[in-house]
Amino acid sequence: MTVTTLRRLTGDQKHAPSAHSTLDVIRVLYERVLRITPETADDPDRDRFLLSKGHGPAAYYAVLADRGFIPDGWLDRMGEWHSRLGTHPDRVLIPGVEAGTGSLGHGLGLAVGVALGLRAQGYAQTRTFVLLGDAELDEGSNHEAIAYAAAIQLPLTAIVIDNQSATHGWPGGIPARFPGWSVSMVDGHDHDEIEHGLQVRSGRPHLVVAAVEKKG
């Protein structure tokens, strides 16, 4: 159903490959992992998902529509005047969107703050997830967050979609950039593998590297 929904989206040709690379992970998050529904979208103890890789949110919008957070009809007018759906998501305009993103390298720092805020308020079961692209890791701000989360053993889960799009690559592999984190390497299209990776609760920050086909 989500794939069909995704096809309705227009106006995102530029970022179409990055939108599709995230589809399976976002589906698994919403269908199998996150404790959040349109009815609980404002509950303080809901699980949080932040799309740091705000480029190409078509898959995200398709899943939000399929799960009932936004009306299907919104998808037909993405990027148009008075549409709530831009080519980068805006939390102020879209129900269910936790963070407005687009400029790369912001989501992980925000997610660290969200996880800290939830922990400080005693929501021990609430989980925080953030999705990044492998090219996004080029942004230095991520590495401030990666090191700090490891240092304080902060239990949040970062997913990196690896479609080998970083200009200079990541010699040694992406996990080597996350010292102190537990790691799951999964096939970014295999829903069971993705779910297994996302369900890990290691008591420290957890990285799920979801490998998909190389960006063309």
Add this chain to the structure above:
Amino acid sequence: MRETFIATTTALLDEDPRTALVLADISADAFGPALRRHPDRALNVGIREQLMVGVAGGLALTGMRPYLHSYAPFLIDRAYEQIKLDLGHQDTGAVLVSIGGSYDAAGAGYTHQSPGDVALLDTLDGWTVQVPGHRDEVPAMLRAAARHDDRVYLRLVEQENSRAYPDAGKLRVLKRGGPLVLAVGPMLDPVLAATRDMDVTVAYTNTPRPLDTEGLRLLTEAEVVVVEPYLAGTSARLVSEALNGLPHRSLHLGVGRAEVRNYGTWRDHARVHGLDEAGLRRSLQDFLGTGA
């Protein structure tokens, strides 16, 4: 001022569980007791200013009220995009408290100075900017900021006036006479000294954003001089808008754009930028005429 900030913020952390503190190493020792008492919401992220603001944005998204703190060049200049996106674009707020400001770190050179911090925040929407002229003006500002979720910047510097005016959110008139001279924050004492025998009106504010444009319009007749402790002309646009339709001349004094490649103390830099008593007197006489 810094000590007052630390004492008040430590008390706020004790009193209000919604309050959080995020540091990037600067002042971490002074906040040691708070960091130990509230390890869940008094946080030192290390020398990571972008993360400091990002973490604050995340805390605010969960309903907490974060206070951030560092030297102005690191808190504002370095983390500008995080301030723009992780707070403003998310429609959340925080309380940013800087030290150092324009040239307190005179001996450290330009790397540790930020004359443009207020001008940078002026490119963004919804920021309250407070520039206390005395340490006793600081606690009420910090406590008021704990009671809402808006975006607030407190600029704390070493230079202080001889007395506090805690009620100077709007323009407060301290001397009545001819042309208006508006002194912002710690510029009050040098302005009062420079205008001691001049026929001018001197007004003071410690809250330049939002600027009390109504007060400005009421007090301005034909001439207005604004004296700010940061980049000269920062308030020129707002003053111009406030006086729209009123024929007037204006002069904007503050820190110059040119980098001063000398060290010394903040007093030396104030002198070079013409913000000491003698420099202000010269500028005012040039603008208003010797008969002022």
